[in-house]
Amino acid sequence: MTRIRSISLRRVLDSRGNPTVEADVLTESGGFGRAAAPSGASTGEYEAVERPPTEAIAAAREHAVPRIEGLFAGDQREVDAVLRAADGTDDFSEIGANSAVAISMATAKAAADVLGAPLYQHLGGAFRGDNFPIPLGNVIGGGEHARDATHIQEFLAAPVGAPSVVEAVFANAAVHAAVAEELDERDVPAAKGDEGAWAPAISDAEAFEVMDAAVETIEDEVGFEIRFGLDVAAAELYDSDEEVYVYGDETKTRAEQIAYVAEMIDEYDLAYVEDPLDEDDFEGYAELTERVGVAGARPSQAGDCLICGDDLFVTNTDRLQTGIDVGAGNSILIKPNQIGTLSDAFDAVELAHRNGYDAVVSHRSGETEDTTIAHLAVATDAAYIKTGTVGGERTAKLNELIRIADDAV
Numbered sequence: 031m032t033r034i035r036s037i038s039l040r041r042v043l044d045s046r047g048n049p050t051v052e053a054d055v056l057t058e059s060g061g062f063g064r065a066a067a068p069s070g071a072s073t074g075e076y077e078a079v080e081r082p083p084t085e086a087i088a089a090a091r092e093h094a095v096p097r098i099e100g101l102f103a104g105d106q107r108e109v110d111a112v113l114r115a116a117d118g119t120d121d122f123s124e125i126g127a128n129s130a131v132a133i134s135m136a137t138a139k140a141a142a143d144v145l146g147a148p149l150y151q152h153l154g155g156a157f158r159g160d161n162f163p164i165p166l167g168n169v170i171g172g173g174e175h176a177r178d179a180t181h182i183q184e185f186l187a188a189p190v191g192a193p194s195v196v197e198a199v200f201a202n203a204a205v206h207a208a209v210a211e212e213l214d215e216r217d218v219p220a221a222k223g224d225e226g227a228w229a230p231a232i233s234d235a236e237a238f239e240v241m242d243a244a245v246e247t248i249e250d251e252v253g254f255e256i257r258f259g260l261d262v263a264a265a266e267l268y269d270s271d272e273e274v275y276v277y278g279d280e281t282k283t284r285a286e287q288i289a290y291v292a293e294m295i296d297e298y299d300l301a302y303v304e305d306p307l308d309e310d311d312f313e314g315y316a317e318l319t320e321r322v323g324v325a326g327a328r329p330s331q332a333g334d335c336l337i338c339g340d341d342l343f344v345t346n347t348d349r350l351q352t353g354i355d356v357g358a359g360n361s362i363l364i365k366p367n368q369i370g371t372l373s374d375a376f377d378a379v380e381l382a383h384r385n386g387y388d389a390v391v392s393h394r395s396g397e398t399e400d401t402t403i404a405h406l407a408v409a410t411d412a413a414y415i416k417t418g419t420v421g422g423e424r425t426a427k428l429n430e431l432i433r434i435a436d437d438a439v
């Protein structure tokens with residue numbers, strides 16, 4: 031295997047118009063990989079730290095790049111371990127998780143290029159057969175991603191019965207269009223939020239109705255089962271002084287929040303609920319998980335509702351282990367930039383799978399054209415991949431998924 035000859039880092043634009051870190055990795059035999067860090071808006075308190083790109087690049091050039099140049103490109107674990115050692119902190123606050131994840135992902139792409147293999151195969155996906163992640167598509171959103179819209183951050187289409195990835199991807203786009211029609215009929219204008227989801231000024235209750243109607247319309251059209259799900263992003267709603275969840279003028283106690291989410295799962299047969307409670311409430315997650323009766327290995331395979339930890343677990347194996355120990359949730363959201371390296375993201379998926387939890391690989395609200403997460407989702411046999419449904423930085427991932435399924439990457 032060839033060694034890494036050089037690493038270049040630069041600032042590029044993300045989908046919000048903010049700067050982010052892009053890395054190029056070049057090997058001695060001419061292998062090339064390029065990757066860019068995404069960026070969150072509703073970030074978890076326990077995520078690895080993103081530094082302003084200029085500082086992150088300067089720190090990575092000083093501390094990490096000289097130690098990684100010369101390593102074998104295919105030895106991802108070694109490269110990621112050296113990134114961590116060069117940073118020297120627990121949370122990548124020296125070189126920035128944005129520099130770290132860009133270098134980690136670009137290294138994997140360079141190694142795949144050397145092998146002449148698609149990235150998902152290099153990452154371990156050669157034996158995945160016909161298992162493909164189901165795309166969860168954000169079609170109505172608010173929270174931290176849009177002002178004056180729903181309190182719940184994301185309403186996500188879940189085409190669980192789609193016979194193929196391509197049909198699933200197009201079904202989500204059709205639900206996005208059907209939501210626009212449904213809003214139009216109700217005379218509700220809607221701009222789009224950060225992830226391309228419609229961001230109407232309607233109540234959460236009305237958004238449930240709109241989703242339900244749109245999903246049913248498209249289900250009838252395509253002839254396979256489409257459910258939907260949520261990212262409540264409840265840490266953003268939680269007032270820790272008052273110990274209540276704040277929905278505009280209304281509040282819910284912890285018990286009311288658990289009851290509300292359980293009721294919505296039941297009423298709308300939700301396939302997926304992410305971050306239903308605050309990021310410190312492992313016990314609350316456990317209570318809800320038990321209440322909605324999710325049992326057994328890999329709930330997605332049994333058609334059960336996923337209770338997924340994003341801000342709760344932050345792609346971190348220590349936090350996931352705490353959750354596993356108390357029965358908090360049954361799935362984990364995987365965002366490589368929350369933890370800083372691909373090796374750490376893989377460890378989180380493997381710990382999840384060994385314990386019957388599903389993995390859901392996810393984009394961030396601030397994205398680039400980077401397609402690494404499509405390969406990561408296939409390589410790890412993730413149950414779902416969460417992205418938007420429209421917009422270039424979102425369709426980049428979806429179109430790559432279609433190409434992987436078509437063996438055309």
Ligand SMILES: C=C(OP(=O)(O)O)C(=O)O
Pocket residue numbers: 069070071072073074174261263340392393394395396
């Ligand atoms: C994608 C999400 O948003 P952000 O990237 O803003 O954390 C999320 O909360 O799942």
Ligand SMILES: [Mg+2]
Pocket residue numbers: 261263304305340341
């Ligand atoms: Mg989330």
